[in-house]
Amino acid sequence: MGKPTGFLEYNREVAKVLPPKVRIANFKEFRTPLNKEKQKLQGARCMACGVPFCQAGMMIGGMASGCPLHNLVPETNDLVFTGNWKQAFLRLNKTHSFPEFTSRVCPALCEAACTCNLNGDPVSTKENERAIIETAYAEGWVKPQPPAVRTGKTIAVVGSGPSGLAAAQQLNRRGHSVTVFERSDRIGGLLRYGIPNMKLEKSVIDRRLKLMEEEGVKFVTNTNVGVDITAEELLKKFDRVILCCGASNPRDIKVPGRDAKGIYFAVDFLKKVTKTLLDSDFTKAPYEDAKGKHVLVIGGGDTGNDCVGTSVRLGAKSVTQLEMMPMPPVERAASNPWPEWPKVLKTDYGQEEAIAVFGHDPRVYQTTVTEFIKDKNGNVCQAKIVKLKGEKDPKSGRMMMVPVEGTEEVIPADLVLIAAGFLGSQKYVTDAFKVATTPRTNVETKLEAYETSVPRVFTAGDMHRGQSLVVWAIREGREAAKAVDESLMGYSYL
Known part of the structure; x- marks a missing residue:
């Protein structure tokens, strides 16, 4: 542990992001990593705990706590602090196949379980990981590793x-x-x-x-x-x-009007957008799919957020995102202590962009669709929605979300994206x-x-x-x- 008081001396700092209204002009990554010197200070914040939950990868309260790959987090953080980038890469390479993927898309289970997160801000381990692997690529340390001998299997x-x-x-x-x-x-x-x-x-x-x-x-x-x-x-x-x-195998929404045109599974929509971009070498995007349309996203997870961000980039007139469950608390509840995964409100990049463009959060909680309404050509044009409340099932004892009578509402919906899981x-x-x-x-x-x-x-x-x-x-x-x-x-x- 190179800096015993680092977590007291340095504040958490992460990559800079382009403003929402700037980044929605294209489909490029929009994060600018810290320079090497600033990244070293982030490595200095690691406390090298006696019990490093960050790398435990175990289940606590039915949720994962720490990295499932058991990355040697305190060691790599310390090597970042001391500037031993090649050693940091070699250490990370022992447990990880593709750090360049997770350092971009992982929700950072390691950071949620970081001891600094108990009474402050966690170490920016995900950013450190990205700095390690990108430095390794830039320096030519990531090389093919063909086997010396083939087994014949x-x-x-x-x-x-x-x-x-x-x-x-x-x-x-x-x-x-x-x-x-x-x-x-x-x-x-x-x-x-x-x-x-x-x-x-x-x-x-x-x-x-x-x-x-x-x-x-x-x-x-x-x-x-x-x-x-x-x-x-x-x-x-x-x-x-x-x-x-x-x-x-995507979960469907089986309500009247489901056969209307303009209703897609989220994964099919996202695939089409990416395939169009790749096929055209990023010279074309399928703007016609969402431009000027009222987009309804059903599902509040990561895929739903990706649909929101994609729809904003394609020029949607409005975006509404439905979530069946109640809005999570802003801070941890007493029943959700560290080092459990924090079940708190998270506003992701797509929602940030929708807020910037439309002036309000696209998420509507405790709400579901009861019917899709078609126009004369069979295209979806509206959706009937209803509020939900939690009730305990008398037979199973499980909490269920049930409709609240008298809360029905009709909203415009020209494009519906089902992101209800698999x-x-x-x-x-x-x-x-x-x-x-x-x-x-x-x-x-x-x-x-x-x-x-x-x-x-x-x-x-x-x-x-x-x-x-x-x-x-x-x-x-x-x-x-x-x-x-x-x-x-x-x-x-x-």
């Missing part, structure tokens, strides 16, 4: 999201021959098409993919496993198969491999294991654990890789 990874890429990277470096299959036209899965470019520029993904290709990983796009190629073919050709297809894996894939699933349709395995009910078939990521974070997907991919390696070799040093 072959592995198919189905899905190229963060879990699939993490599994492929680890197994390839072990010496196995890995082929990644992706049904879309580009590699990246959720990273590519589920996260907007202003949060994660796609050149950042391409930079890593180039390294993986140089290491020997093979990528096959436009191939839908279970449709274009059968499960039997994969199992005949490869020694092991890892299913990393995500929880890509129900689990897609059935055609699990049926193709005949793997057992849980009641939530996640692929079933033994506790803390990754092999499915079908021999030689493994799973990882959202398909295994349900809709979750990129950092959890990376951990799952790394853990699944270790399980596959053990099954092939009888041991593993991954």
Whole structure:
């Protein structure tokens, strides 16, 4: 610990962001990192606690506390403070496959569990992580790591999201021959098409993919496993198969008028926008999808926020975001103590932009849709909404959100984006491999294991654990890789 009193001497400081009305002019990242000297002072704020919850990655109160990858946070923070950037990179590289992704899109579970967060502001560990990996790229320290010897074993990874890429990277470096299959036209899965470019520029993904290709990983796009190629073919050709297809079965809103034109699942909308940008080399965006329209976003999570920010950039006339649950408190409740994940109000970039453009927060809490109204051409033009209240179910004892009589209202809605979460894996894939699933349709395995009910078939990521974070997907991919390696070799040093 290089600066024992650093957390007392220096205030928390993070990257500068462009003003909302400036950054919505394009789809580029809008954060300007601190310079090296200022970043060092942020590393000095780390207390090197005796019990570093920041790297614990354990479940407390049903929520994750600390980094699921068990990054050696106090050590990397200290190396940032002392300016030992290469050592910081080598230390981070021990536990992390893709710091350049999480340092942009992770909600920073490490910071929520930081001891400084108990009575002050947490250490800016996420910013430190980004500074480490970007310095490493700039200095040429991130190099291909092809294996010296090949084992002769072959592995198919189905899905190229963060879990699939993490599994492929680890197994390839072990010496196995890995082929990644992706049904879309580009590699990246959720990273590519589920996260907007202003949060994660796609050149950042391409930079890593180039390294993986140089290491020997093979990528096959436009191939839908279970449709274009059968499960039997994969199992005949490869020694092991890892299913990393995500929880890509979106939750629908089943109310009258759902068949109206102009209603889309959020992931389809976000994919179209990103694909249009990429196909045109960022010279064109699908402004016609939202320009001058009243946009209704159903869902209050990260994907809903991404829809808000994207709609603002596309020139929406108004944006309304519905959230079924009550507005969270501004500060931690007594029932939500540190180091639990703080269940507090968070205003994200998209909401900040909507506030700047429209003059008010787009979020409407404790509200849901009861009907979509069409115009004469079958296009959605309005939505009926109703307020909700919490009531305890007399049979199960669970709290449920129920409509409040007399609170119905009709609002304009020319474009509706459903961001209500996901129900689990897609059935055609699990049926193709005949793997057992849980009641939530996640692929079933033994506790803390990754092999499915079908021999030689493994799973990882959202398909295994349900809709979750990129950092959890990376951990799952790394853990699944270790399980596959053990099954092939009888041991593993991954």
